[in-house]
Amino acid sequence: MKEILVRLASYNHWANQQLVAVMLKLNAEQVMQDLGGSFSSLFNTVCHLWYRESIWYQRLQLTEQPVDPTAAFSGTFAEACQAWLRQSLQLQEWVKQATEARLNHTIAFTPRKGEQVKLPVQDAVIDTCNHSTFHRGQLVHMLRQLGVNRIPATDYHRFKPKK
Secondary structure (H helix, E strand, C coil): CCHHHHHHHHHHHHHHHHHHHHHHHCCCCHHHHCCCCCCCCHHHHHHHHHHHHHHHHHHCCCCCCCCCCCCCCCHHHHHHHHHHHHHHHHHHHHHHHCHHHHHHHEECCCCCCCCCCEHHHHHHHHHHHHHHHHHHHHHHHHHHCCCCCCCCCCCCCCCCCCH
């Protein structure tokens, strides 16, 4: 199972890099434009992805009270993208270094709604990467709305893991 999780976390980081490379070519007005969708703009969607990957990473670190890294963020879109990429790289590195025992562990946490949740670490990694895939699809749709036609395919079969 570890090999699969390493590939998935590595793919997640790679796919994030592919879209960030395209988005960083846009101007400030484009990244802030309300395009509808779950988080309205490219900027807000990137911040959500950064937030979500960070919260799960902190839970994997057994942090009792995860901190939202975007709550006080007032930086640029490029800075948000770089923070998101650093976060997805941290997740990738954590999975690579995790022991089988750690990956088979179950974490317990209390999300905002107050009920305690128990989740296998493996499922948390899968959920994190799957959630990011969903929102990368939204980013692609937003980019197309902005007239961007040269968007790299981020399908898993295009990912070439480094050995």
